Amino acid sequence: MQYRQLGRTGMKVSELCFGALPMGPRQKNIDVDTCTRIIKKALDGGVNFIDTAQIYETYEPIRRALQGHNREVVIATKSSATTYDDMEQAIREAREKLAVDYIHIFHLHAARATANIFEERAGAFRCLLDAQEKGLIGAVGLSTHGVAAVRKAATVKEIEVIFPLLNIAGMGIIDGSREDMLAAIAVAVDAGKGVYLMKALAGGNLLGRYHDAMAFARQVPGIAAVAVGMVNETEVDYNLGYFNGADPGPVETSTKGFAVVESVCSGDGACLQACTNEAITMVNGKARINPDKCLLCGYCTEVCPHFAIRMI
Template sequence: MRYNVLGKTGLKVSNICFGALTIGPLQKNMTKEEGSKVILEALERGINFIDTAQLYGTYPHIKQALKSYKRENVVIITKSYAYSKETAQESLKEALKEMGTDYVDGFLLHEQESEHTIRGHYEALEFFIKMKEKGYIRSVGISTHNVSGVKDAIKFKEIDVIHPIVNKQGIGIHDGTIDEMIEAIRQAKKNNIGIYAMKPLGGGNLIYSYDEAMDFVLSLDIIDSIAIGMQSKEEVIANILKVEGKIIPDDIKRKLNNKKRHLQIASWCIGCNACVQKCSHKALKIVNEKAVVDPDKCVLCGYCSKYCKDFCIKVI
């Protein structure tokens, strides 16, 4: 396992990060016991970095895993939509209590779009900075689906970490191309900002070109770590072997290839109809102002996801 320093935070992180979203109620909905076993598999195999968020509902899973692992050996970064001192205080209190820890290694403003949204959430950021001074938080930053989010975060000297979307097709980037995102990240790195990427497989939509998708992100020397969702021990093993440049055993490949997957459309879909118009298999339609999928027609190609500006569509 390779470890990198996460920019000016000084935190030493594995170059693959355990993305906790997928084990929680928004996707697999694993029990805390089930989820903790997958987390522990990752930790015991060298991953020392966990990404989570208030929204994900995975704090109990992490707490359960930490009962069997030394807290000081794990880097945990979380996120919230806090916009005021009060909401920031509540989100930090929840994170510490629900994960059973005295501190978090990073607290990010979730899904920031630009300088304007960062300023709109600045009161929360100020609170997190004060908690950083007191030792409850070790770094602050933003997550973003926007090129402008990365560019504008550079303007704030307080920002230690940026968590942007990076995948070979630019799936989920709201306001530009993957080339533009990479250039923005390159500028952030020049300012010694830590970068850990999200969605290397485009929310599962690139799962059938796994090697190509992972090779693309791993080739970028401007990224300190890659957060990827993992729901089983086999996925943990396969992803670790991949980042280490080793061969994934055939039995693990078969098990993962035989996993039953489906197209998931998130609850925040606004029914814009873009995906419906692009689906050549006629597997999507709008019902009650939301997109719905016909599983008998869907071939899980994931092409529709490229046209969803709100990143509602995932293959899980």
């Protein structure tokens, strides 16, 4: 396993970052004991970097997996809070549920962020800076799918870490192409920001191209790590093997996706606004998901007032 410096944060992280989104209730909704076992396996295999978020609801298995682990594990979390008070609560929640005094990285969680993100989230941003000054968090970051937001974050000295979406197919990138995002990341790296990547497999859409997709992501100049979601021990073994230089053979692909229960859907359209990749349309007053565009992020499930969107 390679370990790389994360920009100028002083943190050294494993190239393989454990992405905690898919195991939580937004996607697979795996029980806590199983989640704990999966995370422990990754940590025992050399992973020292975990990415999670307030809305992922995966703090409990991470806390359990850290118990008794004898190496420091870098935890990155995030919140979509917009106000000072809400972000303060998000920080408190993370520290309490993870049973830690200190969070290594805390991001503004803003998939659809524009270049105005730091004005739009001024209260939350100020809270993160205050928490950093108090020693509650190590680095302030931005998690985004947008090119303009990455470019803006590269110019903001208080932002030390950027977590952008990038994959070989360019799926899910907002306000630009794959090449545009690569250029924005290069600007961020040149500015000394720590950068690690999300959605290298486009939420599972590129599993059939695993080796090409991962080779592309790993070769982006200056990035520290690639976050990969893993929902069983077989996936952990496969990714550990690949990132440790072995040839684990062809990846086993499985079909998964989100579907709308039309009898429950009210047609209110909240999911359309939440979708970062325009994968949802309205057909005869009901939401419909295009599986070819869906990144399996689960953001639509969070906003549906009737829980009409289910993973299948």
